[in-house]
Amino acid sequence: MGKLPHSCSLLPRHCTTYLAGLYLHIPFCKQACHYCDFHFSTSMGLKSRLVDALTQELALRADYLGPQSVLETIYFGGGTPSLLTATELDQIFNAIHIHFRVAADAEITLEANPDDLTAAKVRELAASPINRLSIGLQSFHEPHLRLMNRAHSAIESTAAVQLAQEAGFENISVDLIYGVPAPDHGIWEEDLAKVFALQVPHLSCYALTVEPDTVFGRQLKKGTFRPPPDEFVARQFEMLLAELARHGYQQYEISNFCQPGRESRHNSAYWRGVPYLGLGPSAHSFNGVSRQYTLANNPQYVTSVLEQHEVPATIEFLSPTDRANEYLMTSLRTARGTDLRHLHTSLGVNLVADRADYLKYLQTNGWATISADEVLTLTDKGKLLADQITLELFQEAE
Incomplete structure (x- = not known):
């Protein structure tokens, strides 16, 4: 090759x-x-x-x-x-x-x-x-x-x-x-x-x-x-x-x-939320405003694409709440942490005000830190509870 x-x-x-x-x-x-x-x-x-x-x-x-x-x-x-x-x-x-x-x-x-x-x-x-x-x-x-x-x-x-x-x-x-x-x-x-x-x-x-x-x-x-x-x-x-x-x-x-x-x-x-294209059965794609999920079936995928010239996929348009929750879910897993100011100014979720008690609880128990520029980062102890903490911070759909 x-x-x-x-x-x-x-x-x-x-x-x-x-x-x-x-x-x-x-x-x-x-x-x-x-x-x-x-x-x-x-x-x-x-x-x-x-x-x-x-x-x-x-x-x-x-x-x-x-x-x-x-x-x-x-x-x-x-x-x-x-x-x-x-x-x-x-x-x-x-x-x-x-x-x-x-x-x-x-x-x-x-x-x-x-x-x-x-x-x-x-x-x-x-x-x-x-x-x-x-x-x-x-x-x-x-x-x-x-x-x-x-x-x-x-x-x-x-x-x-x-x-x-x-x-x-x-x-x-x-x-x-x-x-x-x-x-x-x-x-x-x-x-x-x-x-x-x-x-x-x-x-x-x-x-x-x-x-x-x-x-x-x-x-x-x-x-x-x-x-x-x-x-x-x-x-x-x-x-x-x-x-x-x-x-x-x-x-x-x-x-x-x-x-x-x-x-x-x-x-x-x-x-970081960078757009990507996913190809093949079961692949996901993201273009900033929606997600696309391709059918997880090999024969149907092949037939649809090669014979019908269509991609068998479902499109989900992301609401502001969806985008905020996705940012929380991905950023909180990283060493960069969750930028609470970005979450507020760009995605409309003010955790500093709305979840002040829970954020204090996380810090008191040594599960997370919040920097002077309002970046929420999990500690090693907190990483063991990452899924639970993320779910607790998720925003409910209006």
Whole structure:
């Protein structure tokens, strides 16, 4: 797979009117992880046709972000985007550059499973426009990988990162899952030690969440799966914060950590409310005034886009209350915090006056701080209660 030709529209960032993001959902996996409730299929029969539909959707929605937009980030998520062939990736990139302008220094991320990252595959990706890999390790502990029904082995977890580094990828993120049932915290300590030894610049770390429509959810209902107690999970989160700080990583969002200056530009843009276009079944889009949700059904998506030339999607126009709640939900998870003045002057919600007692309660209990310029930020203790605090601050629809 070759680099994009010089004729593609690559612009220096100073030429942009405003920056935006592009997300492409690749809804295929080799097998179903027991915790995953994302939209995917383990049948690959439609993969080629779905790539055709993605390129057609790029044409159908070329004006979604407006004529002055330039893509600062492109993100292949899923599913398992590393299942795409070199030819399929080339097809998608060619369509992107026909219909969109792309910043010269665009961050282009592909999510990958370790079992896909053979030496040949990594060289193929390194020769493509992709400049950032997000590798779903989840654990280095073989029994945990088998419990979660991951397709890769513990040996492949380490090898995938090393192969990527040897191929020239220096912008690498890895995923880890904590709160997996275990007799003590020893396995989590080993996972952290091994990931630090790999010296990757970015980590995304998530607590194991049991969703109803997953294998774990059904096992929980039957009583055959027991997640660890909340105190166990909270302790592993505290261990995570301490170890990452000790190794020089910054927590710039509750689940995301990086070496200085190595934030995910794509995800950071989400949290700042930057417009983005989402392509593929189940993908979401946001243009500042509305959200669009594409149908989570592969055959119907392909038929609608390729044969009817329509994107099967639902559009939700955001009310002022919706926009305020979205800002609260995203900003409060980040190290930047929630700008209460912005919330008041731009979004019409005056928490300083309307929720003074609750804000004082948060500070008194050591769950949050409010700076002199009225920025609300969660403390490490408060981050354990982030969802609860956010819901408490949400505005009710009028």
